[in-house]
Amino acid sequence: MPTITYVGxxxxxxxxxxxxxxxxxxxxxxxxxxFRARIVGGGPAEAIAVECAxxxxxxxxxxxxxxxxxxxxxxxxxxxxxxxxxxxVVCIPSLREQFGMVAVEAMMCGTPVVASRTGGLQDLIxxxxxxxxxxxxxxxxxAAALAQxxxxxxxxxxxxxxxxxxxxxxxxxxxxxxxxxxxFESLGRGLQITCDKEYGPxxxxxxxxxxxxxxxxxxxxxxxxxxxxxxxxxxxSFVVRTESGRYFVKxxxxxxxxxxxxxxxxxxxxxxxxxxDQIKLARLLSSASVVPRVISSDNRDGILxxxxxxxxxxxxxxxxxxxxxxxxxxxxxLVTVSEPAGERFLSVLRSAAVANKGDEVVALVxxxxxxxxxxxLDIKPPLxxxxxxIELVRIExxxxxxxxxxxxxxxxxxxxxxxxxxSERPLVCxxxxxxxxxxxxxxxxxxxxxxxxxxDLDHAGLYVGPHDIAHWFHDQHLREKAPAPFRMLGQxxxxxxxxxxxxxxxxxxxxxxxxxxxxRFARGDWSSPEWxxxxxxxxxxxxxxxxxxxxxxxxxxxxxLNT
Amino acid sequence: MRILLxxxxxxxxxxxxxxxxxxxxxxxxxLSRQLVRLGHVVTIVTRLNDRVKxxxxxxxxxxxxxxxxxxPAAEVDHHSLNYLHEELVTSIRALPFEARFDILQxxxxxxxxxxxxxxxxxxxxxxxxxxxxxxxxxxxxxxxSAHDEARDEWECRxxxxxxxxxxxxxxxxxxxERAYPDVAKGRVTIIPYGLDPDVxxxxxxxxxxxxxxxxxxxx
Numbered sequence: 001m002p003t004i005t006y007v008g009x010x011x012x013x014x015x016x017x018x019x020x021x022x023x024x025x026x027x028x029x030x031x032x033x034x035f036r037a038r039i040v041g042g043g044p045a046e047a048i049a050v051e052c053a054x055x056x057x058x059x060x061x062x063x064x065x066x067x068x069x070x071x072x073x074x075x076x077x078x079x080x081x082x083x084x085x086x087x088x089v090v091c092i093p094s095l096r097e098q099f100g101m102v103a104v105e106a107m108m109c110g111t112p113v114v115a116s117r118t119g120g121l122q123d124l125i126x127x128x129x130x131x132x133x134x135x136x137x138x139x140x141x142x143a144a145a146l147a148q149x150x151x152x153x154x155x156x157x158x159x160x161x162x163x164x165x166x167x168x169x170x171x172x173x174x175x176x177x178x179x180x181x182x183x184f185e186s187l188g189r190g191l192q193i194t195c196d197k198e199y200g201p202x203x204x205x206x207x208x209x210x211x212x213x214x215x216x217x218x219x220x221x222x223x224x225x226x227x228x229x230x231x232x233x234x235x236x237s238f239v240v241r242t243e244s245g246r247y248f249v250k251x252x253x254x255x256x257x258x259x260x261x262x263x264x265x266x267x268x269x270x271x272x273x274x275x276x277d278q279i280k281l282a283r284l285l286s287s288a289s290v291v292p293r294v295i296s297s298d299n300r301d302g303i304l305x306x307x308x309x310x311x312x313x314x315x316x317x318x319x320x321x322x323x324x325x326x327x328x329x330x331x332x333x334l335v336t337v338s339e340p341a342g343e344r345f346l347s348v349l350r351s352a353a354v355a356n357k358g359d360e361v362v363a364l365v366x367x368x369x370x371x372x373x374x375x376x377l378d379i380k381p382p383l384x385x386x387x388x389x390i391e392l393v394r395i396e397x398x399x400x401x402x403x404x405x406x407x408x409x410x411x412x413x414x415x416x417x418x419x420x421x422x423s424e425r426p427l428v429c430x431x432x433x434x435x436x437x438x439x440x441x442x443x444x445x446x447x448x449x450x451x452x453x454x455x456d457l458d459h460a461g462l463y464v465g466p467h468d469i470a471h472w473f474h475d476q477h478l479r480e481k482a483p484a485p486f487r488m489l490g491q492x493x494x495x496x497x498x499x500x501x502x503x504x505x506x507x508x509x510x511x512x513x514x515x516x517x518x519x520r521f522a523r524g525d526w527s528s529p530e531w532x533x534x535x536x537x538x539x540x541x542x543x544x545x546x547x548x549x550x551x552x553x554x555x556x557x558x559x560x561l562n563t
Numbered sequence: 564m565r566i567l568l569x570x571x572x573x574x575x576x577x578x579x580x581x582x583x584x585x586x587x588x589x590x591x592x593x594l595s596r597q598l599v600r601l602g603h604v605v606t607i608v609t610r611l612n613d614r615v616k617x618x619x620x621x622x623x624x625x626x627x628x629x630x631x632x633x634x635p636a637a638e639v640d641h642h643s644l645n646y647l648h649e650e651l652v653t654s655i656r657a658l659p660f661e662a663r664f665d666i667l668q669x670x671x672x673x674x675x676x677x678x679x680x681x682x683x684x685x686x687x688x689x690x691x692x693x694x695x696x697x698x699x700x701x702x703x704x705x706x707x708s709a710h711d712e713a714r715d716e717w718e719c720r721x722x723x724x725x726x727x728x729x730x731x732x733x734x735x736x737x738x739x740e741r742a743y744p745d746v747a748k749g750r751v752t753i754i755p756y757g758l759d760p761d762v763x764x765x766x767x768x769x770x771x772x773x774x775x776x777x778x779x780x781x782x
Contacts, residue, residue: 014705077579077589078762085766096703098695099731099756101579101586108758110765120732124755160765168760176757177597183752184564184666187688187726193752195736 002035002150005087005111007080007102008094010042010050016093016116021053021060022139023093024069027147028059031401035150037063040072040083047073084109088156089131089149093142097121103131107167112159114145114524126201127523128234130163134524144405145524148261154272158255165211166204202229205236212251215303216240219296220247232442235458239308247295248309248455252278252302259383261522262398262515275302277379281460282306284377288334290327290454309445309453321472323444325495327454328436328468335434335462341375342431344368352390353427358397365390372432373462385515387464388507389427392418395514406521410529413536414514420540421507428500432462439468440475465504466496474512483535485509486542493546502550510539565604567664567686568595569674571651572641574609574616574630587694590756591670597757599626606664608655612638629658642710644673645717652680663687670694672714675721682724691725693735698742722746731755 004024008015017039024037039050051071055061063069075083084090090106092115099120103113107124113131115121127133132145149155169175186193209216209227217223222242227249231237236251252275260271276299285291292306315323337345348368352361369386373379385391396418399411406414436443437459445453473488492505513532520529568575573588575595595605604625611618611630621627631654634647644651655677667686669678671694682689697714701707722728722743728751730736736753740746 074578081763082766084763096700096705098735099586101590101756101758104756104758105586105763108760108763119738120734123732123734164765171755171757173593173597173757173759174600176754177594177601179754180594180598181564181601181603183690183727183729183754184566184688187690188564188665193727193750195752199733 002033002088002153002156003038003086004035004146004149005038005040005083005090005106006093007040007083007090007105008092010039010046014094014096016095016137017050018053019093019095019116019137019139019142020091021057023091023143023146025057025059026139026143026404027150028063030143030147030404032147032150034068035088036068036070038070038072038083038087040075040080042073044073047071080105081109084111087111088153089114089146091142091146092116092121093139094118094121095136100124104167104171107131107163108171110160110164112149112156112163114142114149116142123199126162126166126204129201129204130159130166132524135526138524138526140404141521141524141526144522147405148522151263152256152260152271154254154256154260158253158272161253162204165207169207170199170203201231205229205231205238208236208251209238209249212301212303215298215301216249216305219298219303219305233456233458246308248292248306250278250282250304250306252304254302257382257384258519259385259515261519262394263383271382273382274380275299277381278302278458279304280379281377282457285331285334285457285460288330290330290452291457292453292455307447309447309455311442312444312446312452315444320441320444321495323452324439324454324468324472327444327452328439331436331454331460332433335376337372337376337431337433341372345372345431346429349387349427349429353429358393358400362390362394362397369432369462376462377434381461384461385511386432386462387427388467388504388511389422391511391515392422392507395511395518396422398518406518407526407528410517410521410533413533414517417510417514417536417539420543421510424543425503428464428504430464430500430504432464435460435463435468437461437463437467437471439472441472465508466492466501467508469495470505470508471512474509478531483531483538485535485539486545489542489546493550502547506543506546510536564665565662566598566606566666566668567660568605568607569655569667569669569678569681570607570671571610571644571674571677572671574612575607576616576628577612586756587670593757593759595626599623606660608658610634610644610651611636631655631658641671641673642708642714645676645710645713648673648676648680651677655681655685660685666690668692669721669725672697672718672721675725676717679717679721679724688726689724690727690729691721692729693731693739696735696738696742699738702742719743719745726750727752729754 006020010017054064084106090111090113092100092102094116097119103115103121103124106113107130113125115125116136117133118136125131125133134141134145220242222244224240226241227238230239238249240247240249254272256272279297279299282304283294286294292309295305297304345368348364352364355361365387369384370380373381399415403411443454443456445455447453469492473491477488488509489506493502496502496505513535517529517532570591575588575592579586579589598605607628609630611632614636616630618630633650633654664686666688667678668690669675670692675691678689697711697718730739730753736751
């Protein structure tokens with residue numbers, strides 16, 4: 001059973017136990033699999049005081065009686081590793097923390113941590129990699145982040161491994177003592193004091209490649225002389241150099257996809273990225289000239305070595321769009337959805353169109369999309385965004401069941417946009433196409449011989465509608481000061497070839513910011529999604545304008561790219 | 564090297580997790596142990612906060628602890644102990660140390676303030692472990708106390724005089740430099756707390772534990 005553990009002084013208000021108890025009450029009333037909570041710390045009298053506080057709340061008192069909340073009082077320090085190792089996640093809801101020893105203790109035992117974004121905790125925990133940092137004094141954000149671990153046991157495995165790698169050497173007592181000795185000796189000799197460099201995700205990735213270095217060298221048949229961290233996603237990525245040249249190395253890990261944050265109870269453990277599938281897909285896609293060539297790979301260790309590509313920063317906006325469209329078209333041409341498999345998918349969509357229960361609809365289509373991927377691509381992707389209208393249903397389900405975990409003003413706006421789009425058209429029954437999945441400017445690269453290439457195919461898969469085009473403009477406009485949905489919709493409209501595609505592209509465009517905001521909330525980031533709110537507020541009007549204009553002119557809306 | 568560790572507000576031998584005792588004094592206990600392992604001589608001086616504790620303990624040839632009986636032999640709000648400053652200094656000067664120390668390491672402002680009075684006669688160099696900052700405490704809205712003014716005055720003097728200031732995280736360093744802009748940046752360093760990986764390491768999971776218990780006849 002997933003276990004959330006709090007370790008710390010229980011009567012020290014700075015440790016934030018009341019915030020943890022509030023979060024616990026929320027979690028106990030949420031749509032989650034059964035879990036256990038453990039409170040460790042304080043003397044026997046203090047533990048009784050905690051039990052009394054728990055028994056005053058309805059949800060907690062029943063769980064306390066049922067043994068699902070355990071109050072342990074203080075345990076010997078030597079016994080703590082046993083408790084950490086048996087925890088799914090350790091919670092540190094401190095209001096102020098100079099360091100956060102509990103975080104280091106837990107990480108050294110391979111357990112991820114959810115903690116307040118305050119003081120030293122911000123330097124100890126790598127947000128999204130070894131745990132989550134949530135807004136201080138916010139029990140809802142804390143509960144939302146803890147819920148991720150209750151829903152996804154796989155998250156503990158992945159983040160726990162990262163936590164162990166990150167903390168093992170950095171906080172090794174013997175190495176720390178030696179640094180004190182070095183400091184004392186420097187002072188004795190009158191030398192300048194050196195200051196520790198800032199530590200962050202790149203140090204974790206350094207450890208990851210160090211661990212995999214022998215396998216990478218075996219695959220390349222040469223020792224590595226240098227490497228550079230170029231990761232832009234949770235998957236560690238490097239440009240490595242050997243005597244014979246430069247290569248791009250990706251170290252795929254088994255981890256839950258970000259979409260799993262929107263999965264409900266019981267929808268969990270099997271949803272993990274499979275490194276072997278990621279590599280298989282990279283190999284399949286590499287038959288497109290625009291996709292990087294695979295030099296070597298190791299499915300078991302998740303190591304993928306591809307040809308080295310260069311950035312291509314000199315493309316104009318129009319050239320970049322044209323390059324993106326060409327790349328997307330070439331990837332699409334790799335797979336044709338054959339008759340029986342496509343027909344089976346369409347029949348599932350037709351059933352989904354008349355099904356009543358949102359949960360069933362999403363599960364049906366997720367399953368059909370996985371089956372189609374299995375037939376066409378020989379991979380079984382985990383939870384996957386495949387059809388934008390089904391994503392609207394997924395979002396609606398999530399908001400209905402987890403409204404507590406979303407800022408109310410955002411939930412209201414998102415619901416309104418979802419309802420608007422759902423009422424616009426019935427479910428479009430169309431077969432998906434193989435697409436890049438994360439099309440953006442940075443992914444347009446070139447080879448040393450100047451031929452075009454597109455990198456980062458981690459999200460490649462089968463999508464209904466022009467996902468690549470919608471993702472491109474969504475990403476382009478994220479960088480602007482104010483959202484401009486009319487312009488974004490107009491551009492998608494002008495580049496999509498069919499009426500269904502124009503509509504589906506528009507739906508994707510609404511899905512991305514909603515999903516991104518929900519993902520942030522689910523990881524305890526409660527900051528106001530100003531940009532997303534503005535975008536979603538202006539979206540329905542922009543949608544109507546674009547689609548009305550196009551109907552009136554009976555032509556594709558002409559909206560210049562650079563307006 | 565001969566190291567004097569002055570930790571007047573926290574007895575490193577008090578168990579973490581009870582009352583106000585947390586990870587930091589557990590670390591100073593571990594650090595002393597490691598320094599001894601590395602061949603250095605460590606003397607710990609703390610305040611007697613419980614009558615049943617011995618005033619002196621030899622912990623082997625290279626380590627000992629002195630608990631000076633100044634103020635009530637009980638756990639009290641350590642920020643209120645400033646009035647004992649002179650008495651603490653006098654008591655430490657009276658301790659029978661074998662020789663002068665190479666390093667005086669202090670933690671928390673009260674230990675730092677006492678350390679300032681002991682320098683330079685007691686040790687060659689003074690290293691101060693920041694261990695919470697008065698101005699930062701007030702900046703995050705914690706309740707002001709009657710001791711804030713004295714603390715601030717002492718902290719400014721310590722930060723100006725110590726040969727090195729140790730912060731445990733980059734955040735603490737940034738806070739120190741922001742709240743006390745006169746601090747000489749060249750004297751600030753970051754050394755995080757450390758843990759013994761032989762103690763803090765992943766334990767076998769539930770399945771293994773079940774087999775182990777079964778094989779030993781437990782259910």
